[in-house]
Amino acid sequence: MSAQAHADSGLVLANVRPYGGEPCDVTIRDGVIAVLAPAGEAPRTGEVRDFEGRWVGPGLWDSHVHFTQQVIRRMRVDLDGCAGPQEALDRMRTAREIGAPFLGGLLVGYGFRDALWSSPTTLAAFDAAVPDVPAVMISGDLHCGWMNTAAAARLGVDIDSSGLLREAPMVAALGVIDGNIELPVSAFQEAAKAGAARGLVGVVDFENADNVAQWPARTAEGFDALRVEVAAWPDRLDDVIARGIRTGDIVDDAGLVTFGRLKVVADGSLNTRTAWCWDPYPGTDSADVEAYGLPGVTPGGLRVLLSRAHEAGIEAAVHAIGDRTNTEALDAFADLGIGGVIEHAQLVRDQDLARFGALGVTASIQPEHAMDDRDIADHVWAGRSDRAFAFGALHRAGARLRLGSDAPVAPLDPWMSIAAAVFRTRDGREPWHPELCLPLDVALASSSRTTLAVGQPADLVVTDRDPYTCGPDELRAMGVAATFVGGRCTWSSDVEASSSGTAA
Numbered sequence: 001m002s003a004q005a006h007a008d009s010g011l012v013l014a015n016v017r018p019y020g021g022e023p024c025d026v027t028i029r030d031g032v033i034a035v036l037a038p039a040g041e042a043p044r045t046g047e048v049r050d051f052e053g054r055w056v057g058p059g060l061w062d063s064h065v066h067f068t069q070q071v072i073r074r075m076r077v078d079l080d081g082c083a084g085p086q087e088a089l090d091r092m093r094t095a096r097e098i099g100a101p102f103l104g105g106l107l108v109g110y111g112f113r114d115a116l117w118s119s120p121t122t123l124a125a126f127d128a129a130v131p132d133v134p135a136v137m138i139s140g141d142l143h144c145g146w147m148n149t150a151a152a153a154r155l156g157v158d159i160d161s162s163g164l165l166r167e168a169p170m171v172a173a174l175g176v177i178d179g180n181i182e183l184p185v186s187a188f189q190e191a192a193k194a195g196a197a198r199g200l201v202g203v204v205d206f207e208n209a210d211n212v213a214q215w216p217a218r219t220a221e222g223f224d225a226l227r228v229e230v231a232a233w234p235d236r237l238d239d240v241i242a243r244g245i246r247t248g249d250i251v252d253d254a255g256l257v258t259f260g261r262l263k264v265v266a267d268g269s270l271n272t273r274t275a276w277c278w279d280p281y282p283g284t285d286s287a288d289v290e291a292y293g294l295p296g297v298t299p300g301g302l303r304v305l306l307s308r309a310h311e312a313g314i315e316a317a318v319h320a321i322g323d324r325t326n327t328e329a330l331d332a333f334a335d336l337g338i339g340g341v342i343e344h345a346q347l348v349r350d351q352d353l354a355r356f357g358a359l360g361v362t363a364s365i366q367p368e369h370a371m372d373d374r375d376i377a378d379h380v381w382a383g384r385s386d387r388a389f390a391f392g393a394l395h396r397a398g399a400r401l402r403l404g405s406d407a408p409v410a411p412l413d414p415w416m417s418i419a420a421a422v423f424r425t426r427d428g429r430e431p432w433h434p435e436l437c438l439p440l441d442v443a444l445a446s447s448s449r450t451t452l453a454v455g456q457p458a459d460l461v462v463t464d465r466d467p468y469t470c471g472p473d474e475l476r477a478m479g480v481a482a483t484f485v486g487g488r489c490t491w492s493s494d495v496e497a498s499s500s501g502t503a504a
Helices: 003-009 067-073 085-097 123-129 149-155 167-179 185-196 211-220 234-242 299-311 323-336 350-359 367-380 391-396 414-423 440-445 472-476
Strands: 011-018 024-029 032-038 047-058 060-065 107-112 135-139 144-147 164-166 200-205 227-232 257-265 315-320 340-344 361-365 401-403 460-463 480-485 488-492
Touching (some): 060 414, 211 234, 211 257, 299 323, 323 340, 350 391, 361 391, 367 414, 414 440
Parallel strands (some): 200 227, 227 257, 315 340
Antiparallel strands (some): 135 144, 480 488
């Protein structure tokens, strides 16, 4: 069926259960919901798809991704789950021996988490394991890299005997590592379709790249599986302002890409022990300023950036993981009298919880991180983990929430995020601080941007089960029957479809 014929005749999602209620038919015309009627009462014109009583709800958004990193991840040596530095080195050595592909002239691994390793990384060990080619391992949180001497020379960075590079120097190095890799639009479309198969209709891309140029170019070349909200980092703020782009502006001809926010990285991460906190990390000298983590920008510098962006009609998203950074970010929003978004909000002081709602600051959270990092948090934030990843406490204090994955740090799968937020358990373990769980309706609403109502965009997900009947494992593995973006099907399983009596 042609796009014009589809727009003229419409699409009917027949026999679906909105929010698990009574069966109904959803009629879609011109990309929006035109009719909601009891099952069998909507005119059966155009394409009709019978979903046999499956659950339907608003399509899901991932409010924090690094999409290029997500695309590249599958090309890198997998270091997830390495129990120590030797296992990580063994995987890199094996990858070298079997001829793993080089990316931009480097052998690249991704996914190590060293916060609980019993022995440290060393430059000497990496050089011994992979002596003949430039090789680098990127940490699972993207805030740290472990590399050999050849890689450091190729990237033009200085490293000490640990072989580690952290925070701003590592962010810059990532730009060099990724800058020499040619990625076809088909690779982005493939990754997006994998997300659509999990019910995704949109993502917020915080990649450190020229997103306002690159994403419109991708949609012009045929990328169409997701809506994308893009961000700009501070080094590109002047360019965005000069082009007159404001938050909410559509920046591509397909109408799929909008400009979102200025992204400011105000501290480090939990696993790298650089999240800026009020208390020192275990085993550090409290007189050492780095014992508390590393601020990514001074409080004064943060205010300058937020103010400049606000004056240009650009809202801000501030990366804040440690409780000190969350306090400073909230103070900045309060002093400027503006709202915004805090990305991560992983550790928040009790007295700061209510400030999110009071100041109109959204907490953009990544619930699967709580499952990945629960043991790390119990160790490096000992005595404070009852306010770590405090989703339920933030909600009860009046904060508006958004859910995401930080992909590739966690999988690009909204059902994993929802399950982690609601149950705070994985792999059969006891729930971690269950008092901080989110209600399912809040998790679902925080994962979508539309509602199931006439006049709303037809961004929809149809699932095989009613989420409200699912336990943690069932919710995490939710089967998705179909996903629609503006009434256009971006994913479908083997559900039968008919169009006026003929196969669709």
